[in-house]
Amino acid sequence: MLPAEDQPATTRRRDAAATRQLLLDAARRRFARNGYAATTVREIADQAGVNVALISRYFVSKEGLFEACLMGAADELDRVVQKDYSIDAVAASMARHLAGPSADWQAQQVLMLLRSSGDEQADRIRHAKLRFLAERMATAGGWYPGHPEEETLLLRAQVALAAALGLAILRTSAVLEPLASADQEALTEPLRAVMGALLTPQA
Amino acid sequence: MLPAEDQPATTRRRDAAATRQLLLDAARRRFARNGYAATTVREIADQAGVNVALISRYFVSKEGLFEACLMGAADELDRVVQKDYSIDAVAASMARHLAGPSADWQAQQVLMLLRSSGDEQADRIRHAKLRFLAERMATAGGWYPGHPEEETLLLRAQVALAAALGLAILRTSAVLEPLASADQEALTEPLRAVMGALLTPQA
DNA sequence: GAACCAAGTCAACGATTGTTTACGTCACAT
């Protein structure tokens, strides 16, 4: 239960920022995999090796902890699709975040976009980030505000985003093989096919 | 199912099969939209307009009710992808089930495939159905057991399935516009693009 | 060393969860 405690005589315990981070990591893992309602604060605290009461102390409430996880994920996900990405670059980035090195950690951030606590503010953050990601992906396909086919391009980008999100779920929640254990390389090709088919500007 | 239909002020209550169905419908709606853990048996009973205790009577437990919903959905979903469907037919069927007439009801069945109660047997049913759907979709792309590129084709079909499932989530859980209110016609085109790109046999 | 305060612990709170038990009540066969 206790995390690696290999600092013999120095710090490690009694460090507010460190335990806060332990709680965030444990909570994100649980929230991403099992959802908000199915996750108990005692589970989180145990996994973090920390007392339950510290959740209320550092994050006010379970919802506060969830929101903190979501905001952290939202910040991190800005890096998934850069402004100047090509369509292939979008596909490559998706594959890297879903199956690359440190994929567990990255996939958790992605899954947070699909978890809801019922809290309005958290839902707003989630919704805004999904919308942002879709627009970034649409941009790779020539979309811009005021484009003559603005809505169609955005719709197609949202379908592409849906594919990536559904992929994250099928790999973790359900464990569909061979998808679940497909590595980054194996995932890049079909993702490139999807992104190309959906985002490539029509003739 | 058999007895007198709509007596205005008299019967209607005291019909075991009917209330059982009321519970199933209410439960499927809640489970599909909010997940298993976030749904309480009292919510279900209230929405069905029946007493809470009847859940235990007719379905043994909350998990029993969930499993009944899932099995019903699994049976229904066999119709989504028929054996002899072409790639375009798969896309059309997906669009019809997600946005066609009676889409609410159909989409709920789809979402049940993504909801987990933690129960092993339910998870097996869910997993088997997902695998079945992916194989059916792969079949539309020329896949068959023993195919030289069997794993690759199946992987691509699973990505296609992920796209359809992700679409169901983004339309209901998150409510991303214009995707959420896109009708069947508007959804057919991008879905055809996805299915075509993923399932079409390579040169 | 004493004082002080943040960090962490412990036990309990009220509320809500799924489930059960004992009790009404309506339909139907005799």
Added chain:
DNA sequence: ATGTGACGTAAACAATCGTTGACTTGGTTC
């Protein structure tokens, strides 16, 4: 009409949930 059994109701059960307040511990500062 009258039991009789299935259908439905109401109240309560134990367990668990998130949260709180009083307490102890350990590090830092005079």
